[in-house]
Amino acid sequence: MTAVRLAGLSLVAATGIAGLSADPRLNLHAAFGVLLLAMVAAGVHKAMLGNPPSEAEARALSRRLSRTVYLILYLVLGVDRLLRECSDAAVLQPPERLRDYFLYGLAALLAIRVLTILSVRRPRALRMSPQLARAVDAAAPQ
Numbered sequence: 115m116t117a118v119r120l121a122g123l124s125l126v127a128a129t130g131i132a133g134l135s136a137d138p139r140l141n142l143h144a145a146f147g148v149l150l151l152a153m154v155a156a157g158v159h160k161a162m163l164g165n166p167p168s169e170a171e172a173r174a175l176s177r178r179l180s181r182t183v184y185l186i187l188y189l190v191l192g193v194d195r196l197l198r199e200c201s202d203a204a205v206l207q208p209p210e211r212l213r214d215y216f217l218y219g220l221a222a223l224l225a226i227r228v229l230t231i232l233s234v235r236r237p238r239a240l241r242m243s244p245q246l247a248r249a250v251d252a253a254a255p256q
Contacts, residue, residue, distance in 0.1 A: 122156070123153070123182065123185075123186065125149060126146065126149045126150055126186055127186050127189050127190065129142055129146045129149055130142075130143075130146040130150075130190035130215060131189075131190055131193045133145070133146050133211070133215075134194050134197060134211065135197065143214045143215060143218075146190075146215065146218060147217075147222075150183065150186065150219070150222045151218075151221065151222055151225055153182070154183070154222050154225050155225070157178075157182075158175065158179070158226070158229040158230060158233060161175050161233065165235065166233055166234065167233060167234065167235060168235055169234055172230045172231070172233060176226055176227065176230040183219055183226070184219075186219075187216075187219045191215070
């Protein structure tokens with residue numbers, strides 16, 4: 115894992131964790147969603163540099179990015195659980211905020227699927243010349 119990718123993961127996770135106990139007016143949970151989607155888009159964009167990926171490469175990219183999103187969500191939800199167990203629950207935001215994190219994660223997973231499907235290299239369609247098309251039609255049994 116490169117240092118830049120690790121720094122990006124840390125930034126997204128730190129924003130999500132900070133959003134658990136921050137003032138609701140700061141909208142850190144929204145920043146978490148934006149950063150999560152930006153991380154997904156950057157991962158797909160990096161794979162698209164040069165040649166578009168083949169179907170197998172796109173599936174591998176989708177699995178890798180999905181694992182990363184799940185890891186970040188588990189980390190944020192685990193820290194929330196630890197904070198609730200170890201501190202006064204009145205200081206923390208209500209658990210309804212976790213629904214927002216779940217929706218951001220779901221949006222990121224859907225974005226991964228859509229972007230990887232759209233990025234797959236497809237073989238070029240073979241065009242038939244009009245003369246060849248007439249010959250094939252004439253040779254077809256009727």
